[in-house]
Each structure stands twice: as structure tokens, then as C-alpha cells.
Amino acid sequence: MDQIVSAPEMAMQASARDQLKSFVERIERLEEEKAALAGDIRDLYAEAKSAGFDTKALRTVVRLRKQDANERRDQEAVLATYMHALGMLDGADV
Amino acid sequence: MDQIVSAPEMAMQASARDQLKSFVERIERLEEEKAALAGDIRDLYAEAKSAGFDTKALRTVVRLRKQDANERRDQEAVLATYMHALGMLDGADV
Numbered sequence: 001m002d003q004i005v006s007a008p009e010m011a012m013q014a015s016a017r018d019q020l021k022s023f024v025e026r027i028e029r030l031e032e033e034k035a036a037l038a039g040d041i042r043d044l045y046a047e048a049k050s051a052g053f054d055t056k057a058l059r060t061v062v063r064l065r066k067q068d069a070n071e072r073r074d075q076e077a078v079l080a081t082y083m084h085a086l087g088m089l090d091g092a093d094v
Numbered sequence: 095m096d097q098i099v100s101a102p103e104m105a106m107q108a109s110a111r112d113q114l115k116s117f118v119e120r121i122e123r124l125e126e127e128k129a130a131l132a133g134d135i136r137d138l139y140a141e142a143k144s145a146g147f148d149t150k151a152l153r154t155v156v157r158l159r160k161q162d163a164n165e166r167r168d169q170e171a172v173l174a175t176y177m178h179a180l181g182m183l184d185g186a187d188v
Binding site: 023026030031037038040047048053062065 | 117118120121122124128132135138142147152156160
């Protein structure tokens with residue numbers, strides 16, 4: 001492993017190495033925050049469960065609301081495209 | 095659909111409904127933050143790519159570092175278990 005890594009390692013400039021390190025550290029920090037949020041969400045479902053809610057139904061509700069929101073956004077995007085094509089959104093531009 | 099939903103809906107107390115609503119909204123807020131972080135991570139990889147880094151190798155590096163960290167933690171946990179079993183961690187307790 002050492003032999004495989006050492007050759008390209010030597011080929012990388014110090015500045016590129018620092019930049020790489022910085023990217024990796026920034027990614028890791030964000031991944032940690034994301035994992036922490038995933039933990040918070042898990043805790044929240046557990047809290048809901050001990051309050052007597054069915055977590056499976058709760059997950060389904062959250063998913064359905066997200067779908068609805070996405071569909072609404074899609075619908076709005078299509079509508080905006082049509083309205084733009086028909087010059088109905090160009091009031092400010094024209 | 096309306097018929098299926100209306101019966102259990104009426105069976106739920108107003109206070110439980112508020113509580114349910116609160117759970118759903120809190121979950122959705124955390125899910126949004128998580129999605130935003132996922133977007134930030136994607137952007138960061140894109141930034142690294144345009145800086146000339148190979149994102150596939152970068153993802154592998156991040157994964158390997160995480161594995162190493164997890165293995166180190168696992169090792170430490172095993173070590174602590176053994177040390178505890180041998181009374182090597184009980185200095186303060188005994």
C-alpha cells in the first residue's frame with residue numbers, strides 16, 4: 001500500500017496537497033453535520049413513538065407531503081413555462 | 095380517499111393533532127436542513143472537480159478516512175472493554 005501511494009503523493013505539489021486537504025476536511029465537516037441531523041431526525045421519530053404515534057405512518061405522511069410539495073413545484077414550473085411561452089409573464093420585461 | 099381518512103381523523107383529539115402536526119413540521123425542518131447540507135456537499139465536490147481533482151478518488155478518500163475513524167473507534171471500544179474487564183479502568187471507582 002505504501003508503495004502504491006508514495007509515487008503519486010510525491011507528484012502532487014504542496015499547494016495542491018493543501019487544497020485537497022482543505023476539500024476533504026470541509027466535506028467531512030458537512031458530512032458530520034448531516035449525520036448529526038440524521039440522528040436528530042431519528043430521535044424525533046423515537047420521541048413521537050413514545051408519545052404514542054405510529055412511526056411507520058408518520059414516515060409515510062412525511063413522504064406524501066414531500067411528494068405533494070414536489071408535484072406542486074413541478075406543476076408550477078410547467079405552468080410558468082406555458083405562461084412564459086404565451087407571453088403572460090413578460091409584463092415587466094416588455 | 096376522503097372516506098378512508100375522515101373516520102380516523104375525527105377519532106384524534108385536537109391536542110394529539112397539534113402534537114402530530116408539530117412532530118411532522120419539526121421532522122420536515124430537519125429533513126430540509128439535511129437536504130441543504132447534501133446540496134452543499136455536492137457543490138463542494140463540484141468545486142473540487144473544477145479545481146482539477148478527481149471526484150471519484152476524492153469520494154473514496156473520504157470513505158476510507160471514515161472507515162479508519164470507525165475502526166479506530168471500534169478498536170478503542172474493544173480495548174476499553176478488555177481494560178475494564180481486567181480492572182485497569184477502575185482506578186477512580188475502586
